[in-house]
Amino acid sequence: MLKPSLHVEVRLKNVGGAFVRTDLVREEVLEWLLKNFVHLKIDQEVENYDSLPHAYLIESINVVDFSDTEGETSFHRLQDVQLDVQAYELHESEEDSLPRTRSIHHEGEDEDAIPQVRVTALPGKSLNGVWESLVFNNGIPARLLRFTIRMMSIMKNPALNLTVLNWNRLILLYGPPGSGKTTLAKALAQKLTIRMGKQFTRGKLVEVNSHSVLSKWFGESSKLVGKMFDSIHIMAEEETTLICVLIDEVETLTSSRERAASGNECGDAVRATNQVLTALDRLRHRPNVIVFCTSNLINTIDPAFLDRVDVKQHISNPCPAAAYEIFRTSLNELIRCNLLVPSSDSDDVVEDSDDVVQLVGDSPSISSVSGGDWILMDPCTIPTLLYMNVHLWNRTNCPARKLWRIAQRCEGLSGRTLRRLPFLALALHIHGESCTVREGLAVLAMVVDEETGKGGELKREAMEERETFHTSFP
Ligand SMILES: Nc1ncnc2c1ncn2[C@@H]1O[C@H](COP(=O)(O)OP(=O)(O)OP(=O)(O)O)[C@@H](O)[C@H]1O
Ligand SMILES: [Mg+2]
Structure with a gap:
């Protein structure tokens, strides 16, 4: 029986109009992957390919998709799949x-x-x-x-x-x-x-x-x-x-x-x-x-x-989980550009069961930022919904949980509106150059409230910062 395909994309560097033999690179990477890897993971960026003869042409190698919808796990054993490697160069439009x-x-x-x-x-x-x-x-x-x-x-x-x-x-x-x-x-x-x-x-x-x-x-x-x-x-x-x-x-x-x-x-x-x-x-x-x-x-x-x-x-408007992801990526971009910064009073951080305080990241790894019992995780970003569900389910006041509460109130809003709201919130309600993640989430809640016309309900919640809201996870 035909094995399902695991798709790998090799992005090539732009070499100023020089002709690049994409078929050569494709074959080279395919052979190298089969020889050096047992598993590959969806969304993995494969590194350390310097030994390849055409490594100087390669910008990045990414595992992007798996063709079998039935077994959609993220790890795949190479002996169980057909590796499909594509090499491409991005053109100026x-x-x-x-x-x-x-x-x-x-x-x-x-x-x-x-x-x-x-x-x-x-x-x-x-x-x-x-x-x-x-x-x-x-x-x-x-x-x-x-x-x-x-x-x-x-x-x-x-x-x-x-x-x-x-x-x-x-x-x-x-x-x-x-x-x-x-x-x-x-x-x-x-x-x-x-x-x-x-x-x-x-x-x-x-x-x-x-x-x-x-x-x-x-x-x-x-x-x-x-x-x-x-x-x-x-x-x-x-x-x-x-x-x-x-x-x-x-x-x-x-x-x-x-x-x-x-x-x-x-x-x-x-x-x-x-x-x-x-x-x-x-x-x-x-x-x-x-x-x-x-x-x-x-x-x-x-x-x-x-x-x-x-x-x-x-194509429907985003469900709450998709709204969370849209907000998350927009807010993380604002964090990356220092327009949002973690609160100094550590309300943006969450305590784990060992009384260690963590600001969670996308791919959490303990960073060098530590002091006594306090360990910060890097990069300081809002985590995925999956991470929140597994690790932060009992931290009602952490940024991820607050954002999830906001996302659940966005029914009927389009992706276009959701992408606009985080920036609109800062532009309308924050007057300094930057603000804390906590303040950012509070003003985001306000603009969502205004956009959905839900009266003062959400606004009050945002302002009072109550912790009594119960979340139902998807
Ligand atoms: N599901 C989504 N996920 C992420 N971003 C989205 C989503 N939907 C819309 N957007 C954002 O909204 C912007 C507008 O989207 P787009 O123009 O494709 O919508 P459309 O459905 O074609 O709208 P229209 O019907 O008005 O033509 C895009 O730039 C995109 O960033
Ligand atoms: Mg359109």
């Missing part, structure tokens, strides 16, 4: 080296009357770390990534008869505003290019701003939509380039023709929708093209478009 947007210009036409798309080279520097910054319930990104890889790999088989197997390589992410749909689509494009490095030597992200096509070019829409897709076809002629098309707010381009007709709207929108449908039918014959679409108005989308979508994935 093309907008850095080319004009900011690229016009699709056709001879004899007014250049102004042409819609704009944005092309970014993948894997792109501007998208580095975006995948890791996203926090979703139920491992949605990893599942989508595995699915798209399988879909692309199967469809690359030239023997497949596409009239019998109807796949369009079309993925729709839908859900409330600010839930991370656009960001996830871009992160998927980046990851897909890295993970499919053996099949495609490079990638391009083609962002279509559907809104500008229709509103700006009213009356011309269908022609422009057609031209836009023609240009994507031309790009896709290079079969070793993976083309990831992103159509944001797709309802603008594919509004229901029935609604448009009954509302006596101009036929422009109807024709544009027809044009998109025809263009998608043509694109499905290009095995190196995948189309991601986003929408927060799925009910207004034409049924014929929805029928072509292979995967419709609802």
Whole structure:
């Protein structure tokens, strides 16, 4: 039976336009890992690879994913898995080296009357770390990534008869505003290019701003939509380039023709929708093209478009555990930049059963900061929910527990709002250059209260700093 895959990503240094044999590095790292390791752990950064002949080209080696959802533990014995090593270099996005947007210009036409798309080279520097910054319930990104890889790999088989197997390589992410749909689509494009490095030597992200096509070019829409897709076809002629098309707010381009007709709207929108449908039918014959679409108005989308979508994935607002993680990473960034500092009265620290006081870190390790019975852990950051549940379950007043109480009150807030609130809290309520973690959490509670409109309840709690709140862990 085929073993499940453990994915390892080797990020290469940018060597100033010099040609790097990624296949050589890939083979070298694979061999070295198999020879020197018994286990590897998800999220592990592998070090001490200096003995490799091409070590000077390597920026980092990371274990990133495991393909079998059943046995999702973090440690994996190499004899039980198939190691999949990918090597990649991050490119400057093309907008850095080319004009900011690229016009699709056709001879004899007014250049102004042409819609704009944005092309970014993948894997792109501007998208580095975006995948890791996203926090979703139920491992949605990893599942989508595995699915798209399988879909692309199967469809690359030239023997497949596409009239019998109807796949369009079309993925729709839908859900409330600010839930991370656009960001996830871009992160998927980046990851897909890295993970499919053996099949495609490079990638391009083609962002279509559907809104500008229709509103700006009213009356011309269908022609422009057609031209836009023609240009994507031309790009896709290079079969070793993976083309990831992103159509944001797709309802603008594919509004229901029935609604448009009954509302006596101009036929422009109807024709544009027809044009998109025809263009998608043509694109499905290009095995190196995948189309991601986003929408927060799925009910207004034409049924014929929805029928072509292979995967419709609802992206909801973060659950409390995801809200905690979003806040945690934002607050830790503020701590890293010294905008938040531990309280001097040690309320940000927790006592363990041996009366040792600890400020817990991400990957707790006892640091050199110690004095008598007091030992601080480094780095001074707010720990993960898992760590809190295991080690801090009886420390009601430590920062992690306070943050968890705040996160549980964030129901209905979008990821975008959650990412904004820690900074907003400091900007609105703290007047010095920095404040303590304790003060930071108190003002964060206040802005959450204001945002969710929960009256003075949470505010009072934050101000009085009561310890009577009971936490229910997920
Ligand atoms: N689940 C999440 N985890 C982490 N950050 C998130 C999450 N959701 C949103 N964000 C943050 O919010 C910002 C906005 O997200 P994005 O534009 O992708 O949302 P969207 O769903 O496309 O919104 P809209 O429907 O308004 O277009 C991103 O920069 C991202 O940092
Ligand atoms: Mg969006």
